[in-house]
Amino acid sequence: MIAALAASTLAFTLAACGSSSDSTESTAPETSATAAAASCPTTAPESGGEAEWTYEGATGKVAVTGSTDTTAPIIDVTTPFSVTETQVHTLQAGDGPVVADSATVSVCYVGVDGRDGSVFDSSYERGTPADFPLNGVVAGFQKAIAGQTVGSTVAVAMTPADGYPEGNPAAGIEKGDTLVFAIKILSAQG
Template identity: 45%
Template sequence: MKAPSARIALASAAIGAVGLAGCDSPSDTTAAPSTGTDPIAVCPSGAPAPGAKPVELAGAAGRAAVIAPTKDSAPRVTVETPYRVDASHATTTQPGSGAELTENSVVTVCYQGVNGRTGRVFDDAFSRATSAEVALPDMIAGFRTALVGQRSGATVVASVTAADAYPKGEPRAGIEPGDTLIYAITVLAAN
């Protein structure tokens, strides 16, 4: 979650937030709560509404369906494994109206990361009900690219190739070389 010299607040220290870390820093994957002046926002943990329409993600192998998070509910990701994409891509499910995110933005997000090979959640701010503050320059390329150009308030679903995440894998999170990652992200704030 962080560059070697800068801690990025992503979640509680008990959970390794490896899905968002820079590829060059797999040895430090824990994160501390946000230290900004604003209180940490609560990520919703409720179930999606019955009948909520998922975003369908077709891969080079497998498929995934993501019910995007809302202000009242956490995402639900269902994966036909193994799911793999050849190019990272993002879908905006809810546009934002706040500040535009740049390569250098620091953002407050609620997010869930799912491994496309296994269909398992490897990191989840929604289940912890705690947002994370992250600096986009310190994030894996696929996560950063999915958010740059979005506006605060946006909800994004992204499929991220291993090359844009962890080309060598991240064993502590169960991520092997070649694994595609799926993210459901809500941008709460940006500066």
């Protein structure tokens, strides 16, 4: 029940500063046969490997290694980390179809706050993917996923404007925080 509540909270949290359109679509997680059969690995990766993406921010630095079939990703942050422009990097390209801007996706993800390097949300910790429409989430999350191919693992370092410009106290995100995500795209519909 806690995992389901946490997944619902994320969908709400990501949607809270999402699209500015007046859409009446639900932002609650959707269940699909593909997502139901999938899971997010909960095993921590072995340390010491080389990062797949390293980025020097306006302040600080981030190093990201994507997930594998058996391990969660690693996001190492030299704090405070901030960016002045949202950065998206494909860690591992998938071979599935291209994800449309308005697709409903199933993903595994971890989100880290650049201010202090803390994990504020992770479907990897829950072991369960999150399903949601891209037109109902924060702009940085949509920028990271739309145009990628299903099966890809991507990293995004998003400006506060593309995340939560006024912060999100329930998630421990303060006004002005840069957010970093590692995302595995499991499926997309639409």
